[in-house]
Amino acid sequence: MSFASVSFLLFFLVVLLLLLLVQRVLPFAEIKCRIICQGILLIASYVFYGWWNMRLCLLLMGITWISFFTAVKKDEKHLRQSRISLLIGVGTPLAVLGIFKYYDFFVTSFCDVFHLTPGVLNLILPVGISFYTFQALSYTIDVYTGKIEKEKSFLQFALYLSFFPQLVAGPIVKASEFLPQLKENRKVTLVGLESGIQIFVFGMFKKVVLADNISVFVDEVYRSPQIFGSGTVALAVAAYSIQIYMDFSGYSDMAIGCAKCMGYELPVNFNLPYISHNVSEFWKRWHISLSSWLMQYLYIPLGGNRKGRIRTYVNLMITMLLGGLWHGAEWSFVLWGGLHGLALCIHKGFRKLAGYQKGQERKKNVLVDTLSILGTDIFVCICWIFFRAENVPKAWLVLKQLFGFRAGITHPYSFAIAAIIILCIATVAAYLRAAKKKEKTVNGFYPVMDLNHFWSLVIFFVEIGLILGLAYVKGSPFIYFQF
């Protein structure tokens, strides 16, 4: 079930009421209360996942079992055994992911090159598999490297992998971030509910009002780019960059809000990515949980920047190419990742040439800053073309129409323009807030209000009213569900 559905709202209400009931009945038996609440959350998470397809629960349970039992700390005395455990613990989830997500893609691509008839499996991609696979891997690797202790409680580990707010589309939560929370007595509180509900509603507004309404326009332009004029295609390209941001960050906000209502903290996944001065900064602000996962478990183990300049660039490219492939089994995603990898390499090379030390930033200059941000945004928007288009030829068609200054239908879609304005206003608000707090870096923030105040309640109710009145009701799934 989608977050933006009546069934989920009812489901979540039931879960909250059950948690509150247990807290009320067992106020002093802390451990018992914690175990029962976590049991309720685990069952709820499997109900949530099984809503898509009951068989998916078996897959999730399988990966949970394997990861739980094969996670061992590296033991120098029994190195072979611990390495075999690591291999099984890492290899099995990756193999499952590979079969479901990439088998058909690689087989078809191989056969296309050699003009053979592909024998594909046509397996339906289980929702969320990319996310919980990475979470399982992070646990197994962290236990092996000694970063965290092996989890003794199967209940807590199973809940970590299946926790429904982040199960199907992230944020990708590392074991070191979430398992400690499960050791504490996290409860449903008024404070948590107050901020959690507001963050959830904020995310829902971004998704169902902004992202979904923009999708109508983006879909029609990407379906037949050749019939639209270059100006309209440019607007659609920009609109998609906003759509994917609103869709994905909206989902992340809803996940964070849900978790907060229940007393848990999920990491922030987006931090005003479109004010980045360069691609390196973009990846510190966009899908933060994925980029930090890739850095920690792929880039650094490959050697990071510790093996010389050439090797650094190679490591960056491998990380970004695989990061692109993670998003989908299509060459356009690989190309998208490759473009970002190339940009990262160029940025790194430029910093080296310009003589910047690690962590050093250039002096603030409004003109240079503005041009940097615009340049980065333009680059990112163009890369999104490969992300959105069905395949590379379609992406090329969009690019031709965009840069060909061709005549066609002019369609200045009002929701796209409104979303750009809203994003600009939100960005200005973030800048003003940073200036007021004398912060060096501009960060996003949740506009959480004190709902004890009358006008805060009015604003909150107006927000809900606008969601009900302006939501695009004709169905638009979360973009990242397909990953």
Next chain:
Amino acid sequence: MAGRTSEKGNTTGKTIFCFIGKVIGAGITAFAILALFCVFYYNPPVHEPCGNGVTSYVRQADTFWARGTEGFAMGTTDNNGYNNSYPSEGRKTAILMMGSSQTEGLYVNEDDCVSYLLNEKYDEDGSSRYVYNVGMSAHTIYRNISNLENALKVYQPAEYVALETGTLAMNPVEAAQALNHEMPELTAGSGIPALEVLEKNPYIKLLYQQYKNLQSQNNGEADVTITENAGYDVFGDDTYAATEELLSYISRTAEEADVQAVIYYIPDMTLTEDGSYECSASVDTRDTFAELCGKYNIIFADMTDSVEEAYVKEHIVASGFDNTTVGYGHLNAYGHELLAQCIYDAIGEEEQR
């Protein structure tokens, strides 16, 4: 101790009571703000019963309307509940227009509506004909044919009665219903007095529209017009016979009222994936319909060619707005302009013969 506990209990109760009061007050205030927003965003006048049978219902008379869900437009209904803002200055109606929401034109500003534009043209050319628009949402050609006699009796146009059609090959079942005056009833509003006040609240109207959109989504109705092919309006033996019968009735009824009938065709256009803009009716279908109209002395105004030409030459699509799928939905301002020109030219050509 008991006193302190009781005091604490009273304070907690008071806090909760205050909070509930704040929630209710904030809810009412928020509702008022949303209603004010919707006055300009989505505020079509509700339907009310029409006592004279010209249409199955009318809009609230002399009422401000606004629409931002499909196009951005606003205006005021006239004292009969129709969309006529062009000053009549006491003139008698020369041309009566009967149509659906396309003719009613509540998706474009009142001065962009087809009837307003026709009035402008007739004032410019010196004939000063007055065009009166009784277009009403959900009124198909079948319903308008069923109401034709009443409309002519009430408004007594001096020269023409113009009927909108979106289909050329008429459905025999609906044709029979129209001719026998057995059209299914169209209700104005819920019919429940207690809800009538609520129905006039703009925010409630918006929520109801959202509910209808959700229903149509659940019923599998798509709103995508860019598709692989078009074309479904074709003549068979039964549809040809039904069309002829209807046109014959229109002609007779118009003659009895001493006016000439005009039928203006608003084609159902589809944008295909390769970029062509195709009409649901083929050239043969349109020619056949035109022939039938000629046979019954009905002026046929077909805007298909001008719509196609506008697309090919200027990449302009006659339907759809800046807040909808391109080419989907009602005629936009440009579409109304093309339609007005088409009707004006068709009548002009007939008069010159």
